[in-house]
Amino acid sequence: MTSAALLxxxxxxxxxxxxxxxxxxxxxxFALVLIYVAIMAIRLSxxxxxxxxxxxxxxxxxxxxxxxxxxxxxxxxxxx
Amino acid sequence: xxxxxGLVFFYAPLEEExxxxxxxxxxxxxxxxxxxxxFVLGGLLAIQHLRTRDARWDYRSYVVIHMxxxxxxxxxxxxxxxxxxxxxxxxxxxxxxxVSFLIIFLLYATYQPLRFAIEDPERQSRYASVFAITxxxxxxxxxxxxxxxxxxxxxxxxxxxxxxxxxxxxxFLVSLVAMALLFATLCKYELTAKHTRAQVRAxxxxxxxxxxxxxxxxxxxxxxxxxxxxxGAATATSRSAL
Numbered sequence: 669m670t671s672a673a674l675l676x677x678x679x680x681x682x683x684x685x686x687x688x689x690x691x692x693x694x695x696x697x698f699a700l701v702l703i704y705v706a707i708m709a710i711r712l713s714x715x716x717x718x719x720x721x722x723x724x725x726x727x728x729x730x731x732x733x734x735x736x737x738x739x740x741x742x743x744x745x746x747x748x
Numbered sequence: 749x750x751x752x753x754g755l756v757f758f759y760a761p762l763e764e765e766x767x768x769x770x771x772x773x774x775x776x777x778x779x780x781x782x783x784x785x786x787f788v789l790g791g792l793l794a795i796q797h798l799r800t801r802d803a804r805w806d807y808r809s810y811v812v813i814h815m816x817x818x819x820x821x822x823x824x825x826x827x828x829x830x831x832x833x834x835x836x837x838x839x840x841x842x843x844x845x846x847v848s849f850l851i852i853f854l855l856y857a858t859y860q861p862l863r864f865a866i867e868d869p870e871r872q873s874r875y876a877s878v879f880a881i882t883x884x885x886x887x888x889x890x891x892x893x894x895x896x897x898x899x900x901x902x903x904x905x906x907x908x909x910x911x912x913x914x915x916x917x918x919x920f921l922v923s924l925v926a927m928a929l930l931f932a933t934l935c936k937y938e939l940t941a942k943h944t945r946a947q948v949r950a951x952x953x954x955x956x957x958x959x960x961x962x963x964x965x966x967x968x969x970x971x972x973x974x975x976x977x978x979x980g981a982a983t984a985t986s987r988s989a990l
Binding site for chain 2: 685687690692693697701708712718722729
């Protein structure tokens with residue numbers, strides 16, 4: 669069947685028939701956005717986890733540095 | 749978006765010929781316009797990349813094309829649903845607008861594999877930019893070619909919105925603006941997420957004792973972002989990439 673013939677046979681669909689198609693189209697848009705946002709949320713939580721790891725790594729590195737910095741003035745004050 | 753949906757279902761009148769089914773028009777057409785506009789924008793950003801050799805433009809082009817591809821997928825699905833309700837068929841191969849849009853979609857579907865196939869980041873970004881420009885130029889050419897074709901079967905939107913009643917035109921324009929805002933928001937969201945990830949990786953490398961500028965990178969379709977310098981200038985540059 670050609671497109672012209674198809675278009676010629678277009679009736680205005682009643683609400684109960686057209687409703688499911690309209691709902692389907694809007695649900696598709698909603699689902700696409702939802703899936704995208706969900707994927708981004710998963711990625712964001714992964715980044716959050718990585719940041720937590722890095723923070724603990726940085727704190728671990730900072731503790732020896734801070735301890736040695738605290739010791740430095742003591743050494744200087746001892747001879748005096 | 750909420751305003752657009754409110755207008756679509758409570759303000760815009762029912763169309764005579766298609767009745768309630770015509771409400772798909774307010775989601776399908778803005779999706780298509782924003783997707784095609786995004787493809788063209790991706791090409792323009794790629795031109796800027798080739799002109800300046802600045803990786804940030806390639807990065808923006810990549811994200812915009814990626815997002816446009818998602819919107820184009822939405823266009824194809826909603827279009828098929830509309831075709832099924834309207835013509836009784838999910839797809840009509842003799843309809844030039846449908847087929848040309850599918851061609852554009854398939855063309856851009858090769859963008860990611862193309863990037864992935866090239867391991868060297870410099871070559872990858874250059875080739876991807878050339879692709880984005882060529883394909884971006886193809887989009888308006890394709891649009892004009894379809895318009896010039898003799899079979900005016902698909903509903904014409906651009907140039908014929910003045911034929912719509914004022915309430916329908918207004919609803920359509922609000923839907924278009926809403927869709928464009930959704931596109932811009934999601935692009936910004938993705939740019940920020942990718943940039944944050946790059947910064948976290950750079951920080952990890954820094955804490956692991958690697959050189960600040962070193963990029964540990966396997967094969968990836970995404971452009972390489974060079975972040976990781978702790979200087980204020982570098983931070984400002986990486987922020988402006990968004």
